[in-house]
Amino acid sequence: AQKVTQAQTEISVVEKEDVTLDCVYETRDTTYYLFWYKQPPSGELVFLIRRNSFDEQNEISGRYSWNFQKSTSSFNFTITASQVVDSAVYFCALSEDRDDKIIFGKGTRLHILP
Amino acid sequence: GAGVSQSPSNKVTEKGKDVELRCDPISGHTALYWYRQSLGQGLEFLIYFQGNSAPDKSGLPSDRFSAERTGGSVSTLTIQRTQQEDSAVYLCASSLDSATQYFGPGTRLTVL
Numbered sequence: 001a002q003k004v005t006q007a008q009t010e011i012s013v014v015e016k017e018d019v020t021l022d023c024v025y026e027t028r029d030t031t032y033y034l035f036w037y038k039q040p041p042s043g044e045l046v047f048l049i050r051r052n053s054f055d056e057q058n059e060i061s062g063r064y065s066w067n068f069q070k071s072t073s074s075f076n077f078t079i080t081a082s083q084v085v086d087s088a089v090y091f092c093a094l095s096e097d098r099d100d101k102i103i104f105g106k107g108t109r110l111h112i113l114p
Numbered sequence: 115g116a117g118v119s120q121s122p123s124n125k126v127t128e129k130g131k132d133v134e135l136r137c138d139p140i141s142g143h144t145a146l147y148w149y150r151q152s153l154g155q156g157l158e159f160l161i162y163f164q165g166n167s168a169p170d171k172s173g174l175p176s177d178r179f180s181a182e183r184t185g186g187s188v189s190t191l192t193i194q195r196t197q198q199e200d201s202a203v204y205l206c207a208s209s210l211d212s213a214t215q216y217f218g219p220g221t222r223l224t225v226l
Contacts, residue, residue, distance in 0.1 A: 033213055045217035101159035102215060
């Protein structure tokens with residue numbers, strides 16, 4: 001069965017600090033996709049990144065970086081020099097096929113304090 | 115550019131009434147998904163369309179829920195005889211390459 005666990009329910013950090021959001025996944029498939037979505041207070045889910053299971057290269061996009069480790073079934077997300085606008089709920093997610101539904105973790109609510 | 119749109123943005127209904135929720139996917143996207151988000155259950159998959167057919171309806175919670183998609187575009191999610199536990203935000207997503215799903219703003223349904 002597929003499962004995504006985000007152990008951190010809520011995190012608060014002061015602006016400009018770095019913060020890492022943890023994600024651990026379970027799947028029996030060898031081919032799968034991992035995602036991160038951001039849900040700001042407005043409510044709309046914003047796509048951030050997709051990785052497929054064959055691509056373990058870490059990725060950096062501006063202040064955002066992602067660390068994918070198959071050995072530990074983890075796909076962690078780091079925000080460097082956090083800003084108040086980063087405050088949101090962040091969801092890690094998994095799908096086991098290109099056409100498959102996405103299974104979401106419970107989300108981590110991130111508060112960036114000014 | 116135009117994203118996924120959903121209507122209405124908010125719907126308040128009385129228990130026992132039927133409701134219809136609409137989703138307009140991104141133009142050209144062949145895959146369409148419905149999810150719902152509630153405090154207790156998080157984000158749950160409901161149904162997936164590829165074109166007009168629905169190969170995966172596994173997430174529909176009961177036979178009161180149904181969905182259709184016409185012309186490979188607009189989709190309607192119908193909930194019959196609404197119950198209070200149906201209160202949630204209903205999210206629609208569409209996908210071109212069937213791997214990355216882009217979400218609409220959702221419809222907040224409140225059943226009194």
